[in-house]
Amino acid sequence: QVQLQQWGAGLLKPSETLSLTCAVFGGSFSDHYWSWIRQSPEKGLEWIGEVTHSGSTNYNPSLKSRVTISVDTSQNQFSLDLKSMTAADTAVYYCARLFIVGPIRILDYWGLGTLVTVSS
Amino acid sequence: EILMTQSPASLSVSPGERATLSCRASQSVSSNLAWYQQRPGQAPRLLIYGASIRAAGIPARFSGSGSGTEFTLTISILQSEDVALYYCQQYNTWSITFGQGTRLEIK
Numbered sequence: 001q002v003q004l005q006q007w008g009a010g011l012l013k014p015s016e017t018l019s020l021t022c023a024v025f026g027g028s029f030s031d032h033y034w035s036w037i038r039q040s041p042e043k044g045l046e047w048i049g050e051v052t053h054s055g056s057t058n059y060n061p062s063l064k065s066r067v068t069i070s071v072d073t074s075q076n077q078f079s080l081d082l083k084s085m086t087a088a089d090t091a092v093y094y095c096a097r098l099f100i101v102g103p104i105r106i107l108d109y110w111g112l113g114t115l116v117t118v119s120s
Numbered sequence: 121e122i123l124m125t126q127s128p129a130s131l132s133v134s135p136g137e138r139a140t141l142s143c144r145a146s147q148s149v150s151s152n153l154a155w156y157q158q159r160p161g162q163a164p165r166l167l168i169y170g171a172s173i174r175a176a177g178i179p180a181r182f183s184g185s186g187s188g189t190e191f192t193l194t195i196s197i198l199q200s201e202d203v204a205l206y207y208c209q210q211y212n213t214w215s216i217t218f219g220q221g222t223r224l225e226i227k
Contacts, residue, residue: 045164045207045218058214061121094163104170105211106154110163 002027004111006095008080012118018082022095022111029053029076033098035107036069036080040091050098051078085118092116122146122210126219134227139195141222143208148188152212155184155193158205158221167206168193200226 008020022034030053039045049059051069059067068081082089093114096107123146133139143153151171156164166175168184171191181196195202203226208219 044220045209047216047218060215096163103150103152103211105152105214105216106166106169106175106209107156107164108166108175110165113163 002097002109004095004097004109006093006111006114008093008114008116010115010117012085012116013120014086014118016085016118018080018085018089018093018116020080020093020095020114020116022078022080024076024078024097027097027109029073033100034069034071034078035096035098037094037096037107038089038091039094039113042088043091046091048080048082048093087118090116090118121215122149122213122217124208124210124217124219126206126208126222128222129220130223130225132225132227133198135198135200137198139198139202139224141193141195141206141224143186143191143193143219145189145191145210145212149210149212151187152210153184153186153191154209154211155182156207156209157202158207159201159203164207195224198224198226202226 003025006022033050035050036048049069051057071078095111097109099108125144127142153171155168158164172184183194205221207221
């Protein structure tokens with residue numbers, strides 16, 4: 001059974017950088033892609049980006065200039081940095097496994113989510 | 121970016137009845153569509169992928185259909201545990217996008 005455990009600061013000031021980490025337990029870390037998604041009342045679910053075990057990344061074009069997703073295969077962990085945070089970035093942030101086979105790209109295991117609030 | 125539009129925004133159905141949720145893509149996504157269920161206070165849970173393939177452990181009362189731009193999630197014999205938000209997600213392009221969700225309530 002795959003489990004994802006995520007952590008990071010939940011309250012930020014405008015212009016600060018969000019940093020979240022997700023640890024993966026169970027399954028094969030190197031066989032999959034790993035993703036971050038956020039959810040807000042205004043925008044619903046929004047895919048942020050993905051990373052492979054080798055560190056290759058793809059990002060949502062709307063966030064690409066501010067996002068970095070990195071991986072630490074020695075710890076079976078991956079991380080999200082989102083800089084220049086504003087109130088519009090207030091959301092619940094989820095980490096998830098991105099299962100990719102052929103054309104299939106689905107999020108089959110999710111972390112519990114971290115509520116991130118941006119406020120001065 | 122492919123825009124996903126779900127309807128209705130909310131739906132109230134009696135226990136034991138059928139619920140039908142719709143999802144429309146702004147351009148064809150072939151069968152590259154998934155459905156997720158999000159119960160209150162929980163993370164989303166994968167229900168369906170490939171437009172009609174149930175994920176592991178998903179009850180048979182959940183079924184998906186459609187291709188191209190029009191998709192349907194049907195929940196037959198609605199149960200109280202099915203109260204949730206339901207989202208569609210396209211993966212026809214590497215940049216994943218979701219619908220805005222349909223809230224399903226028990227009448």
